[in-house]
Amino acid sequence: MGNFRWGIIGLGLIGGSIARRLAQQGIPVLGADQDPATQSEARASGVFEALLDPPALVAAADGVILATPVGAIEEWIASLPWRPGQLVLDTGSTKRRVVAAMARLPEGVCAVGGHPMAGKERSGFPASDPELFLGKPFILVPTPRTTPEAAARAEELVTVLGARPIWMDAEIHDRRVAWVSHLPYVVAMALMAAAEATGDPALWEIAASGFRDATRVAASDLRMMGPVVRSNADEICAALEVLGQILARWRDDLCASPPMLPPEWEHLAARRRALRFPD
């Protein structure tokens, strides 16, 4: 990557994993995080060339990766002392509001939206892993501040991470993640709420791997997921509307006498068996 210097603001699971991968590949990286415990962990890791405060990192880095929760990404874009020629890339899970904030950057500052489709239910720097992105899609989103050079630089980073760059407009991105990420998250929460509504603590004694996997994402940190859901609420509502219609139709089938299986289940089971995931 020549003499281009990356800095990362937000050293949780995603920011920490990017930093570890760059360091592993011999690429120096600067770090910033506002949490003192995270600062200590990051310093002790030996991964960073230096830990700075965010304005100093912006002054020192050629490319800045914003890897904080989505609300903070917008605030950093609006408030940091960006320099012309500098590249800003983020890793937020929704993209319309981030891209709108990037469009308001000073002329000459370059910006690309990003969303690595990788995660764990554990969060924080201690959970970070240089191999987190291997083989995973890393969505890149054009903005009014995306020059050809900025796009190439973002793709180069994604390739170093071992991920697959996939370009997509912000609106299309937000619609798609509503179906594959946010709807499963809301549903996992609803399965927890429904089980709790029984008031039967013995449920938890017999809950097995099916329930564990179906509700895994419900354990996610709400400080991260809350802003994501709020920033994509319109698309999530549309998805919930469709899901509600499907469940109501199936309830009619199952409540019939004798009960009927929804006719599309054979197709859906075969479709799910045919899906392949990077993990």
Place this chain on the structure above:
Amino acid sequence: MGNFRWGIIGLGLIGGSIARRLAQQGIPVLGADQDPATQSEARASGVFEALLDPPALVAAADGVILATPVGAIEEWIASLPWRPGQLVLDTGSTKRRVVAAMARLPEGVCAVGGHPMAGKERSGFPASDPELFLGKPFILVPTPRTTPEAAARAEELVTVLGARPIWMDAEIHDRRVAWVSHLPYVVAMALMAAAEATGDPALWEIAASGFRDATRVAASDLRMMGPVVRSNADEICAALEVLGQILARWRDDLCASPPMLPPEWEHLAARRRALRFPD
């Protein structure tokens, strides 16, 4: 287990795994399966003392484990030439109909309902594993044909499998599994159906571990899950009713302007983080 001889009818994932565990512990076991391919696999495995047809197995075994899909369990209970003093145990995922069938067994035949809370999305004898049950709950259900000796014998088997016996009435069992197994299954199918309803094949390119885990059980074999769902349709309908109310309430929160997060999400996320599963 003294000279008590077990036989297993249905050598798929569950029956095969029980057989492998017994063989591993040096306990002889008889097997029966109506599928020629499964018969070959079972014979080649060296796990079984002998492979017989179901009536011959009933004639030769002291305890018979019915490990077929739930509809077939009822048919075998009604049709096989049971002998007084013999023990019948099943492994079906719903229990009310099986227990009712067991209550119609000839006087003197002993019977206990069973449901190991263990599974995989893969099925069939080749997926079987002697350690499948280790540390998992194995629900035991009393029937009008459950003598103290039959109960002790069933518990002894569960202990040999490395599982934890939990006794529960059939009605309570079927209600609980509706919430922790069947509702997550229907919801996984609905997430697949909702994603398919978008008509956007690019969704599958960006679906990550969250979607993978949330929909894992949708890949289950419908020949197994169809009869399970039909036999517990009343309890599943009740659970779907509650889930529908929760999702409708949350949709109102998320569709508000500005969008609100449902207030119970903090509690539910903490509750999910506190859950521990045997795996």
